Amino acid sequence: MGKMQWQNSLSVGIDLIDNQHKQWIEYYNDTVEAVATQKGQAQVMKTLGFLIDYTETHFATEERHMTAGRYPALPEHKAKHDELRSTLAGLVKDFEDEGVTPELKKAIDTFLGNWLVQHIQEIDMKFGAYAKQEKIVIS
Numbered sequence: 001m002g003k004m005q006w007q008n009s010l011s012v013g014i015d016l017i018d019n020q021h022k023q024w025i026e027y028y029n030d031t032v033e034a035v036a037t038q039k040g041q042a043q044v045m046k047t048l049g050f051l052i053d054y055t056e057t058h059f060a061t062e063e064r065h066m067t068a069g070r071y072p073a074l075p076e077h078k079a080k081h082d083e084l085r086s087t088l089a090g091l092v093k094d095f096e097d098e099g100v101t102p103e104l105k106k107a108i109d110t111f112l113g114n115w116l117v118q119h120i121q122e123i124d125m126k127f128g129a130y131a132k133q134e135k136i137v138i139s
């Protein structure tokens, strides 16, 4: 997959969340580039660090709004977030132990990008529909 571009089909209909997904894609693309151009350990760690911090910010935002909106599917949605949280922690550990290996490159280029697109289209989209249906205002 490599670098990604935002497209309308990724919109969940909530500006705050769409904007965070756009920002996430920027951090993701920076990470893909740092890995692809072998910018050195420090640069890869830096971009990966930004991406992971932003992932946490974003997940926390969604979880806060899902809690406030009494979203019934919150436990399943949060479980998906938790899976990625531990995957990312594992990636950092692998990187710290072994640097940029072909496996790490693949995990970032393929797995992470696909994860985001799938998660938005299958999971975040449902919360977007719920928020709309329940007329929940998110800003």
Ligand SMILES: [Fe+2]
Pocket: 062, 077, 081, 119, 123, 124
């Ligand atoms: Fe989510």
Ligand SMILES: [Fe+2]
Pocket: 021, 058, 062, 120, 124
């Ligand atoms: Fe999301």
